Amino acid sequence: AEDRLADILARGTVRIATTGDYQPFSYKNPVTHEYEGLDIDLGRQLARELGVKLEWVPTSWPQLMADYEAGKFDIVMSGVSINLERQKKALFSIPYLKDGKTPITRCTDAQRFQTLAQIDQPGVNVIVNPGGTNEKFARSHLHHARLTVYPDNTTIFEQIASGKADVMMTDAIETRLQAKLRPALCAIHPNQPFTYSEKALLLPNDFRWKAWVDQFLHQAQARGTLDRLQTRWLSWPWLTQAPQNDLDTLLALMNERLKLMPDVARYKWNEQSAIEDLAREKTILADLVKQAEAAKVSPSLATAFFKAQIEAAKMVQHQLTDSWRQQQASRFEDIPDLKTEIRPRLDALTSQLIDALARNQTTLADPARQPLIESTAQRWIPQTQWGEAAKTASAPLLNPRP
Numbered sequence: 014a015e016d017r018l019a020d021i022l023a024r025g026t027v028r029i030a031t032t033g034d035y036q037p038f039s040y041k042n043p044v045t046h047e048y049e050g051l052d053i054d055l056g057r058q059l060a061r062e063l064g065v066k067l068e069w070v071p072t073s074w075p076q077l078m079a080d081y082e083a084g085k086f087d088i089v090m091s092g093v094s095i096n097l098e099r100q101k102k103a104l105f106s107i108p109y110l111k112d113g114k115t116p117i118t119r120c121t122d123a124q125r126f127q128t129l130a131q132i133d134q135p136g137v138n139v140i141v142n143p144g145g146t147n148e149k150f151a152r153s154h155l156h157h158a159r160l161t162v163y164p165d166n167t168t169i170f171e172q173i174a175s176g177k178a179d180v181m182m183t184d185a186i187e188t189r190l191q192a193k194l195r196p197a198l199c200a201i202h203p204n205q206p207f208t209y210s211e212k213a214l215l216l217p218n219d220f221r222w223k224a225w226v227d228q229f230l231h232q233a234q235a236r237g238t239l240d241r242l243q244t245r246w247l248s249w250p251w252l253t254q255a256p257q258n259d260l261d262t263l264l265a266l267m268n269e270r271l272k273l274m275p276d277v278a279r280y281k282w283n284e285q286s287a288i289e290d291l292a293r294e295k296t297i298l299a300d301l302v303k304q305a306e307a308a309k310v311s312p313s314l315a316t317a318f319f320k321a322q323i324e325a326a327k328m329v330q331h332q333l334t335d336s337w338r339q340q341q342a343s344r345f346e347d348i349p350d351l352k353t354e355i356r357p358r359l360d361a362l363t364s365q366l367i368d369a370l371a372r373n374q375t376t377l378a379d380p381a382r383q384p385l386i387e388s389t390a391q392r393w394i395p396q397t398q399w400g401e402a403a404k405t406a407s408a409p410l411l412n413p414r415p
């Protein structure tokens with residue numbers, strides 16, 4: 014008989030399928046090309062507890078069940094909703110999140126759209142993304158309101174903020190996330206949604222493997238890991254717009270590097286170790302010069318640029334630890350390991366940053382393009398949450414160089 018758990022342990026790898034298109038669960042960051050989100054963190058913890066390597070298997074919603082039948086993965090972690098159709102073929106773990114459809118609207122109109130009866134009125138503009146459970150829900154519950162089907166998931170919430178639409182009904186977790194990303198919007202009773210559904214992990218038909226996964230989730234729930242993951246990924250500084258050109262990409266990568274610093278600082282806080290690690294900095298700068306030469310980037314530009322990124326990284330860490338010291342913060346839970354998890358991601362970013370420098374090199378060296386660089390950086394700095402550190406990071410792009 015099949016014993017998937019034994020297979021995984023013998024193989025030394027767990028294959029986790031994910032779609033990469035569903036914030037806050039699974040999102041393929043278009044700048045770093047890495048997966049990020051609640052289910053991604055949970056997947057890393059699952060692999061750690063199994064004691065095996067993790068292989069992400071890209072899948073998509075339309076392909077999910079076909080990939081399952083082709084045996085391409087051991088588990089799906091992607092914010093999958095339990096549904097009895099899927100369960101005719103596969104198994105689900107115990108649920109790790111409760112959800113349901115609820116409204117999101119402008120905060121100024123929050124009182125107008127509390128109930129379905131209030132929403133289903135002539136003159137109310139409801140907006141919905143096509144093809145999924147949101148559209149199904151809207152079509153079966155709305156008879157008087159005007160329903161606009163809007164295909165662009167990335168700008169649909171802008172339509173509400175700008176008044177082109179009034180309200181959307183979607184998963185409560187998405188309304189919470191969007192309300193954090195866009196302060197003009199409010200999630201309406203996300204704790205008492207109109208419908209009830211559950212998120213779980215999709216598994217092959219193997220009860221021993223399911224028992225292991227259920228125990229893992231049970232512990233994550235009981236120890237508070239799942240609550241912490243929700244808090245983390247609902248306040249994550251998600252990318253809201255993909256970069257449009259090489260200069261945007263460079264700035265976005267600089268931002269991605271800084272986004273890793275809160276975890277670096279939390280790790281060091283737990284270990285009570287110093288923020289500055291000069292040996293590590295020396296290694297980075299030495300590797301970098303080699304990589305720069307290979308990519309035909311001037312080593313002096315690359316060095317100046319990375320010194321500024323490292324300076325900014327330490328500023329972010331100091332700011333955070335100063336505030337934690339003031340608040341007498343205690344230990345942080347579930348922090349990724351600096352050596353085996355965070356620094357490898359920083360190293361991957363180093364290569365991507367060098368590529369981006371190479372693609373921007375002529376622009377950066379051209380005095381006629383300085384005004385463009387300056388205005389792009391000036392727009393970028395306040396869009397990040399890093400304040401002075403973002404200025405420090407972008408200084409080498411602005412200052413005229415020898």
Ligand SMILES: C=C(O[C@@H]1C=C(C(=O)O)C=C[C@H]1O)C(=O)O
Binds near residue numbers: 291294327
């Ligand atoms: C990020 C870290 O903290 C500091 C900043 C570094 C960086 O930006 O790469 C390197 C070493 C430390 O001085 C780290 O320790 O990895």
